[in-house]
Amino acid sequence: MQVVSAVGEAFNNIVLHGYAGRKEGSIDLRIQTHRGHIQIELRDWGSGFDPTEVPAPAFDTLPESGLGLFIMQSFMEMVYRAGRPNLLTLSKRYVERPSAPRKAGGAT
Amino acid sequence: MKFAISATNGVTHLSIEGELDAVSVSDLRPDLEKLVKSHPTLVEVDLSSLRMVDSSGVGALVSLYKRVRAQGGSVVIKGLRDQPLAIFRLLRLDRVMLNGEARTPPTPPPAKPSKSRH
Numbered sequence: 259m260q261v262v263s264a265v266g267e268a269f270n271n272i273v274l275h276g277y278a279g280r281k282e283g284s285i286d287l288r289i290q291t292h293r294g295h296i297q298i299e300l301r302d303w304g305s306g307f308d309p310t311e312v313p314a315p316a317f318d319t320l321p322e323s324g325l326g327l328f329i330m331q332s333f334m335e336m337v338y339r340a341g342r343p344n345l346l347t348l349s350k351r352y353v354e355r356p357s358a359p360r361k362a363g364g365a366t
Numbered sequence: 367m368k369f370a371i372s373a374t375n376g377v378t379h380l381s382i383e384g385e386l387d388a389v390s391v392s393d394l395r396p397d398l399e400k401l402v403k404s405h406p407t408l409v410e411v412d413l414s415s416l417r418m419v420d421s422s423g424v425g426a427l428v429s430l431y432k433r434v435r436a437q438g439g440s441v442v443i444k445g446l447r448d449q450p451l452a453i454f455r456l457l458r459l460d461r462v463m464l465n466g467e468a469r470t471p472p473t474p475p476p477a478k479p480s481k482s483r484h
Contacts (some may be wrong), residue, residue, distance in 0.1 A: 260452075263452075266418075270420065273388070320428050323425055329456065
């Protein structure tokens with residue numbers, strides 16, 4: 259749930275802000291999983307930004323915008339590098355669940 | 367995303383189902399605008415069938431909440447669960463907007479002492 263939320267926010271941020279005012283643009287999405295670790299890279303060729311300059315939401319004022327970056331950084335580890343392309347990396351460790359045991363007898 | 371707006375006995379009911387995100391919220395916004403302009407006294411928002419919400423969807427609900435209250439009305443949000451509830455808690459909206467519902471994780475009632483057999 260947290261990964262889906264964070265990646266959704268990242269994707270929408272690129273569409274709404276990185277490619278603002280453009281009719282089309284490309285997003286390269288790569289997902290890697292390995293032993294309880296998931297890493298998602300999003301590359302885009304739109305306008306970049308500096309995450310350190312985005313103020314944290316002022317929750318006391320019930321903010322209506324600027325929440326996406328907070329959701330991303332709360333749910334996953336985020337690294338951003340502006341450039342050509344911009345590269346946003348989201349990663350997270352998770353506990354692997356054992357796969358469901360097979361039914362006795364197997365396929366016939 | 368599906369939504370329905372109705373009014374009965376002075377209460378405006380808004381129910382939202384499915385996924386309320388940056389794309390689908392544009393379908394909802396014009397009707398929210400009409401709803402606010404009708405100066406409702408009480409808006410009950412049923413989110414029990416809302417499966418996913420993102421920051422854009424939250425923004426629309428916060429906007430509704432703030433504008434109705436600024437006009438002297440009330441907004442009650444009901445039925446939040448799963449991912450939408452987690453987002454509301456993360457963004458600390460549960461303290462303000464949920465009117466006591468689902469502010470904190472539900473705790474089971476204390477177990478009654480079991481009667482011993484004799």
